[in-house]
Each structure stands twice: as structure tokens, then as C-alpha cells.
Amino acid sequence: MFHPTTKSKNCCFALNHHLPRRAASLKTNLALTADATTPTLQEVDRPLAHYPPDIWGDCFINLQFSDSEFESCSREVEVFKGMAKNMLMASSKDPLENIFMLNTLYRLGLSYHYEDEIEQQLSHLFITLPELMDNKDYDLHTTAIIFQVFRSNGYKMSCEVFHKFTNGDGLFKEEVASDIQGMLSLYEASQWRLHGEDILDEALAFTTSRLESMAKQLTNPYLADYIEKVLHRPYHKGMPRLEAKQYISFYEKDDSRNDTLLKFAKYDFNRVQMLHQQELKVLTSWFKESNIETRIPYARHRTVECFFCAVGMFFEPRFALARKILTQWYVATSLIDDSYDAYGTYEEVQHFTKAFKRFDIRAKDELPIEYLRTLYEVVMNIFAETEEEMSKRGRAYSVDYTKKELMKMVQLYDVQARWLHEGSRPTFDEYLEIGICSIGGPYTMALCMIGIEEADETVYQWAINPDNKIVRLSGLLSRLYDDTQTDEEKRGEISGRDFYMKHYGVSKEEAIEGLSRIACFLTVIWCGNYSIEEFAPKIQQVIDWFGQLQALELTAMAVPLELFDPESLIKSASTSLNSKVVSQYSTLLAPLAVDSVVSVVDPEKPDLI
Missing domain, CATH: 1.50.10.130 (Terpene synthase, N-terminal domain)
Structure with a gap:
């Protein structure tokens, strides 16, 4: 909290860590048999991640709030x-x-x-x-x-x-x-x-x-x-x-x-921070009262981190409802993702996918195992609460669009689970087509718009359009980043690295380098000044946030290129050209592209390639 007349202290809500990476481990547990028509259980190895526990405990639940200090x-x-x-x-x-x-x-x-x-x-x-x-x-x-x-x-x-x-x-x-x-x-x-x-x-x-x-x-x-x-x-x-x-x-x-502006900034920062802390108190209390940590113990319990992401999108006081909705849906999405990736067997998630297509609380009773029923109930309750809130505002359509995108994403989780179960290995291009949406680009865009009053149906139709280059490119960059940073294959899960390795016959290290080069190439396209509709300022801010997020993530992915290493340059160009349209010509076009660049680049300024 800032003190207007003294040196500033550290903000007590300045998180300086990221969500922990997945740690691979297998543990014997109970699951449904593959051919079960009734809930028969058997011992099975689950790909448990053993996520670290929530580090916050009841910190924000017990946070004391001074009405007099806030009013002052x-x-x-x-x-x-x-x-x-x-x-x-x-x-x-x-x-x-x-x-x-x-x-x-x-x-x-x-x-x-x-x-x-x-x-x-x-x-x-x-x-x-x-x-x-x-x-x-x-x-x-x-x-x-x-x-x-x-x-x-x-x-x-x-x-x-x-x-x-x-x-x-x-x-x-x-x-x-x-x-x-x-x-x-x-x-x-x-x-x-x-x-x-x-x-x-x-x-x-x-x-x-x-x-x-x-x-x-x-x-x-x-x-x-x-x-x-x-x-x-x-x-x-x-x-x-x-x-x-x-x-x-x-x-x-x-x-x-300007001392007047400085004092204003400190008072304003403190006031907004107190509002955020109050909101977080309510959200962490909701999570605890829902008993999710006990009922779904294998998943990440990251309410605080999810709220922090929501604050990054909407910090202004008037977006309190948007932050609440975004945090709750982020929590729900994380639970679903961990159930598919880090706990459920193929047979179990098949049941969940089938029930999710109905998106009806009555389908919960058809699920054969308790953790799936709990997960389904949590998601349905969040949806019902959000739908009721938005209906009062005449914006029920925003929840409907978001629900449909979430349903699409869960179905793609199921496709990836089937690939793993059947041992099939589609091409790298086929993987990316699925991965762009399973990473949640269109869903997240739709979700972020729920709390923005100015986001009418025209905005939603633009956001979920499959030909929307901004959302599609954002999803592709997110997928490439995720595939260079996580270790799903250690638990037997699919990863873009695995597809890339098979497709191009390269090592894991070379695959990571290749994925990084594709992503860095695509950032140039991102900066190509795509024209967008004339939306309200806050909507444009959300759209901009997607690009800024990818740019921030990709900083760690950059792979330096040696200007005087033709083999490395041609390899990078070939990777970039391996799109569906020109992939068959990449061996011809890559050397031409490298020769053209090298002929005009200034060796003393190689960064300007």
C-alpha cells in the first residue's frame, strides 16, 4: 500500500510467481473398466501431476477490511x-x-x-x-x-x-x-x-x-x-x-x-487495491465453501492466481462483476483441464464429454464416478449463476456464446484424449488445427467479453468467427508457447513437440527450437496491423491484451539466428514456410528466401533481419 506522504511500501498483492509447471508422476488409483456398462472399478495408473498446494491458505479470507480507512x-x-x-x-x-x-x-x-x-x-x-x-x-x-x-x-x-x-x-x-x-x-x-x-x-x-x-x-x-x-x-x-x-x-x-498527481495516484492505487482485496476475500470464501479442494483434490486450486489474471484484464472498479465472472470461469476451466490431463482415464472423460454436450445439471446423475459428478456440478452452478446475472442485464446472449465455445473446447480435449488412448499420431498440421482451439483462444475471448456492457452480439459474432485472424493467431501462439514450456509427454500425454519430432524426424531439443522459430515468425504477422471493427475502447483493450500477452510470453522463446550459418537459416525458413499452402515448395523457397535476405542485410545490424 502506498503512503501519500512517505516512501511507498510493497504492495501486498504483487504476485511474483507463476502457476507451477506440471510434475510427472504415476499413481495407482481406481477407475472405470473400459467395457463397463455399470460402474465397475479396477486398479489403474493415473497420470497424476502432484501440483503443489495453494500457498495462500485463508490469507485473504481472514483479511481485515477497514471501512473507515476505505471511506477516508x-x-x-x-x-x-x-x-x-x-x-x-x-x-x-x-x-x-x-x-x-x-x-x-x-x-x-x-x-x-x-x-x-x-x-x-x-x-x-x-x-x-x-x-x-x-x-x-x-x-x-x-x-x-x-x-x-x-x-x-x-x-x-x-x-x-x-x-x-x-x-x-x-x-x-x-x-x-x-x-x-x-x-x-x-x-x-x-x-x-x-x-x-x-x-x-x-x-x-x-x-x-x-x-x-x-x-x-x-x-x-x-x-x-x-x-x-x-x-x-x-x-x-x-x-x-x-x-x-x-x-x-x-x-x-x-x-x-507534480506532487498533486503523485498523491492522487497513491490514494487511488490504495483504494483500488482495497476493492480488489475485498473481491478476493469473497471469491476465496466461495471456493472454500464449495469444498472444491477436498472434493477435487488432484487439480490445481488457484483462485488467487485466477483473480490476478482477471485484474490484469480489468482493474477498474466498475468491472467488479467482470473480475468475479472471469475468476470463477478460469477456476472451472482449470479443473476441467486437470481432469482430462492429470487424473481422468479415457473411459471416464468419455462419460464427462457426453454429459457436457447436454450441458444440463440433470446429466450429472448419469456420470458413473463421484469426482466427475462434482466437477460437472461446479461448472453447471457457475454457469447458472452467470446466466442469471447476465439475464438481469439483458445480456444472456453473452453467456450462451461463451458456453458454446467452452463446449467446443471440451470436445477437443476429448479428441486429444482419444489420440492418446488409441496411440494415433496425426500430422503436425492436424494437431495445430485442434490445438489452436483446445488452448482456449475463442473461449477466452468470449469469456472476457461477458463483463463488458458494450460487448453486444456483433462483438461476439466477430470474436468467435472461425476466420478471425486475430483470435486464431492468438490461439496458435498460445499453443506453440505451451508446447515449448510444459512436459505432458512425461505423463504419457500428447504434446506438440511429439508431433513435430515425428513429422520432421528431429530430436526434442530441435523440436523446441523449431516451434520457437515458427512462433517468432508469427509475431511478425501479428504486428502486421490487422484492421478490426470500430469497437468500444474497453473491447479494443481486451483484443490488444491478447497480442500483448503473446508478445510477453514469446520473449523467452526467441531463438537467435546466425547470419553466416546458411544451413541454420534455411532450416528456419523451411520451418516458417511449412504451411498447408506452400509446404510442398519449402525446399525450393527456403534457399531463395535466405539468399534474398542475406543479400540486403547489414552484417553490422543483424537484428534488423
Whole structure:
């Protein structure tokens, strides 16, 4: 929690760990026989994962909440909110001051208070942008901030504004490297580059190398730490609340800070955090009262982590219902996934799949074993509660669309279970077709829209369209990432690595490298500026989140390429070209592609391939 007049303390809800990876282990247990017409049990080896227990216990259930502290904080927020609004409106008289004000509000996590005002100001500023940029000789820092503010809000500001900082060869002038503030802003601006914007590719390479060197040489620990944080994760790729908390800590050390905005940011952060803690108290109590941990002991029990993911999507107070729905459905999906992957036999999950097609609580009694009945009941109860809530709001369609996507995903779980049971090995392409949806891309997109009032049926029809390239590519990237990070095959489960190894006749290590190269190639396509419908800002934010999530995950997947290793380059190109359309020509096209790239690339700047 932040203290408005003192140095900030650590946020008590800043999670710094990920869900534990699966650990392979087999354990003898009871299961249905393959030919059972009645519930006959026999000893069987189950692919148990032995997930670590929930580390939180009753921490949030027992969390004390001070109404007086919350009310006091809320009063302060309202006072500072009015003061900041006056400052925002006054800044509109000076375009440059206005843009810097907007940037500060974004970074401090305060912009959600003024969404309408900010949109109006940005629209006006963008109209006057040519005059703003042509008549002023702004320095690098100022230019980069202007670029960031517009690009981050969906305005296609031209990257040509950075040409004046380059020499005749298209390289950035060395004299700008001494401007630390400008280099930091240019680095962050380069994160908004689109495919084909060479000057921003050059900006990324130029600033990365210089900033890495600066961080090691600076005697100012505050500035060195800030540079390292920026290089580690650009702010727009992080979780908004954590990024705001980090920036508040840096901002209070900035001599040019606005103390009114700083105090506002601290009070607001504390107030929102208290709201989140209250919501988490309710959700962890729900999980405990449902007795899920005892009734489904083999699965991951990660209510807190699921809520943390929901906060990453919707932190604003008005999305409390969205966070609740998202957390409960994430919990349910995790239980289903673990039942298929880490406990159920093929015969058992067949019964569950059949019942799930009905999606009717009465089908529970037809399930032959208790853990399946419990799982089914949990899912049906969450669905019924969500449907009732959305029906009151006239948005029952949102639950229906989400239910259908979940049913599709569970059926694909069953397909994968059948592959494993029958020992069949489809082609790598066939696996990906199933894996794109079984990873939950369309389902998650539909689920995230439930709590957004602006998400009408038009949005849902767009989101679940099988030809939707954004959702499909997101699912593909998620699947590739998952297949390079998990160890399903150790428990006898299927994995993309296994299919890739068989398809191309390579080792496990080579398969991981191949999958990583495909994913890195696809990130270029992701940045290809797909046009999307004109949706409400929050809906576009959700869509953007899918791309940012994949970009964040893929950082760890990047495989460096040796420019002067033709064999490695051709192998990478062949992998990238192995789509259904051109795979039969990959051996011909790959060498041509490599020759073309090598003939034009600058050996001193191989990162710009």
C-alpha cells in the first residue's frame, strides 16, 4: 500500500510467481473398466501431476477490511480527482503540455477516471498534429512521447517524425545517444512499431544496445534501475496495476514531478487495491465453501492466481462483476483441464464429454464416478449463476456464446484424449488445427467479453468467427508457447513437440527450437496491423491484451539466428514456410528466401533481419 506522504511500501498483492509447471508422476488409483456398462472399478495408473498446494491458505479470507480507512481514502480520491481534472482541462490550451499531461495520467494509472475527456482531447490533437509537428523543432524525448501517446491510443501517427534524428544512411545520430531521457522514450516508442517500419526497427536496436551499456555505467542507482526495468518489460506489455505501482515509485523520485498527481495516484492505487482485496476475500470464501479442494483434490486450486489474471484484464472498479465472472470461469476451466490431463482415464472423460454436450445439471446423475459428478456440478452452478446475472442485464446472449465455445473446447480435449488412448499420431498440421482451439483462444475471448456492457452480439459474432485472424493467431501462439514450456509427454500425454519430432524426424531439443522459430515468425504477422471493427475502447483493450500477452510470453522463446550459418537459416525458413499452402515448395523457397535476405542485410545490424 502506498503512503501519500512517505516512501511507498510493497504492495501486498504483487504476485511474483507463476502457476507451477506440471510434475510427472504415476499413481495407482481406481477407475472405470473400459467395457463397463455399470460402474465397475479396477486398479489403474493415473497420470497424476502432484501440483503443489495453494500457498495462500485463508490469507485473504481472514483479511481485515477497514471501512473507515476505505471511506477516508475514497474522499481523498474524489478531492484529487477534481483537482486533476481541472489540470487536465487547463492543459488543453497548450498541445504539448496536454500530451505530457495525458502521458503522466496513463503511467500513474489514473487515465481511467477521464476516458471521455481524454478521447475528446486526443481527437482534437490528432487533427492539429501536422501543424504541431511541422512548426516545432522538438527534441527526441518530446517527439517520442507524442508518438507513444497517439500510437498507444490507436492513432496511426507516422514514424517519419524520427527521420530528423538520423543521418543519411538511415542510422540514428550518435549525439542523441547521450540523451538518456530521449533514449528511454525512443526505446518505448519503438515498441509500437508495425511491420515494415524500418526506422523503428533501427530505433529498437540502437536504443537497446546503448541503454544496456548505460545501465552498467550509471552511478545513479535510481536511473540505472529504471533503465533495467524498462528494458526488461516495456510498460504497455505489463499488468496495468503493477506498472502503475512501479511508475509511482519512480515518479516520486523525479524532481519534475507534480506532487498533486503523485498523491492522487497513491490514494487511488490504495483504494483500488482495497476493492480488489475485498473481491478476493469473497471469491476465496466461495471456493472454500464449495469444498472444491477436498472434493477435487488432484487439480490445481488457484483462485488467487485466477483473480490476478482477471485484474490484469480489468482493474477498474466498475468491472467488479467482470473480475468475479472471469475468476470463477478460469477456476472451472482449470479443473476441467486437470481432469482430462492429470487424473481422468479415457473411459471416464468419455462419460464427462457426453454429459457436457447436454450441458444440463440433470446429466450429472448419469456420470458413473463421484469426482466427475462434482466437477460437472461446479461448472453447471457457475454457469447458472452467470446466466442469471447476465439475464438481469439483458445480456444472456453473452453467456450462451461463451458456453458454446467452452463446449467446443471440451470436445477437443476429448479428441486429444482419444489420440492418446488409441496411440494415433496425426500430422503436425492436424494437431495445430485442434490445438489452436483446445488452448482456449475463442473461449477466452468470449469469456472476457461477458463483463463488458458494450460487448453486444456483433462483438461476439466477430470474436468467435472461425476466420478471425486475430483470435486464431492468438490461439496458435498460445499453443506453440505451451508446447515449448510444459512436459505432458512425461505423463504419457500428447504434446506438440511429439508431433513435430515425428513429422520432421528431429530430436526434442530441435523440436523446441523449431516451434520457437515458427512462433517468432508469427509475431511478425501479428504486428502486421490487422484492421478490426470500430469497437468500444474497453473491447479494443481486451483484443490488444491478447497480442500483448503473446508478445510477453514469446520473449523467452526467441531463438537467435546466425547470419553466416546458411544451413541454420534455411532450416528456419523451411520451418516458417511449412504451411498447408506452400509446404510442398519449402525446399525450393527456403534457399531463395535466405539468399534474398542475406543479400540486403547489414552484417553490422543483424537484428534488423
